[in-house]
Amino acid sequence: MSATDLVTTELTITGRITTASNATFLGTIGDVDVVYKPRAGESPLWDFPAGTLAHREVAAYLVSQALGWGVVPRTWLRDGPLGEGMVQLWQERDPDRSAVDVVASDDVPTAGWKHVLEGHDENGRLATLVHEESPVLRRMAVFDVIVNNADRKGDHILAMTDGHRHGVDHGLTFHRDHKLRTVLWGWLGEALTTEELDAIGRVSEGLRGDLGRDLADLLSAQEVAALAARCSRLHSAGRFPAPAGEMPAVPWPLF
Template identity: 75%
Template sequence: MPAPNLVTAELTLTGRITTASNATFLGSIGGTAVVYKPIAGEHPLWDFPNGFLAHREVAAYLVSQVFGWNVVPHTWLRDGPLGHGMVQLWQEQDPDQNAVNLAATDHVPETGWKHIFEGRDENGRMVTLIHEDSPALRRMAVFDVVVNNADRKGDHILAMIDGRRHGVDHGLTFHSEDKLRTVLWGWLGDALSADELDGVDRVSAGLHGELGRNLADLLSAEEITSLAARCARLRLAGRFPAPSGEMSAVPWPLF
């Protein structure tokens, strides 16, 4: 749970993130910078018609906590100037780092990066979607499989100065059908590490305890059952999955 003052102290709006598809504001609670997404400003997609996106954001944080990898910044529900909504601690990312990038195909780094696919930019030049090959990003990819993230864009990955990688914008998660859309396909088919398998096991076990009880206030019973099934399938396979179904395997836009 967040500190009591972060729940009860006044939330003051300081700006708006105009590039977001849903109403998203910058705010301050007693000098602590936060992101605030009121439920009243949500515009759910046609394939996510049920429940609140804010609830899914908080559910993603709770699962992240049980994984123990600090993928999602501290996220909670509270009232604000525009009503009840999701609040998340603001993260100051390093402007000189990009965990995901589009590189000219003839200048793609040979080491340290995973190549996803090639295409042409608006000027007809060949470019390649790449992401870094790091333990932090692997953990985020595992997390995305478990929460069924349908919108892991490149800009939803915050590269921090100290090497940490935070994932944000988790409103399109936990669908009962397979909706995985992500730019993090670099480890497709690779075996999960012991640490990654242990994380999946912690989430599976948590669904029978406190995590399951907390998620029951945020997700439907069908969504929680599907979450448990994804954990079981991933644990049995022991490998990063391949895309499935006919829909795009990557979000659009990519960033």
């Protein structure tokens, strides 16, 4: 289906995702399955301007495209049965795979996984948060730093059957202040690769051209400037940052 058809063809609601904190619906556009989040269904937040979450989701997709990694599924704004909202192509995840997990601390996998933190489960037993050690998930961690993702939960990472990992739910992004909360801290302090630095450079360059003009319709001028500053700092530092500030470093709940 063409980009024009995805905007103009009728969007039909087929179900609702009741676990989401904002109104989130399953739908179809022709024979294409989508997720639809109307702006009218966004819950008010104390630290993000009202009615802006859909715009932030689209902005996250544009930055993902500039990076060239396909982190975020195709996302756009359009009208729907409940008014304007964010629409995203539905992704069928692999039900037998998870990129993030909580395991008993005496059973932490030693190969192919990164240790994030340790705590106690509801029964008082030691448990450890782990995530995959893979290039595709590492790219998502870079993306989260750039967009200042305040809500990278484990369930916001979709493990696909082909090995790709999609990130979803990017309404809490692009704040001017530091808000990074993520379960993907396994590469803390590690040097960025040449590929990762080049991708960050593409975003910086894009902000001086088409990407910057497109984001100006979705974010405030201060938020776009803060995005440019984060790219510059991350590129100059050349390594994954550590948690900073007084806010928790991970979202809650973790999943």
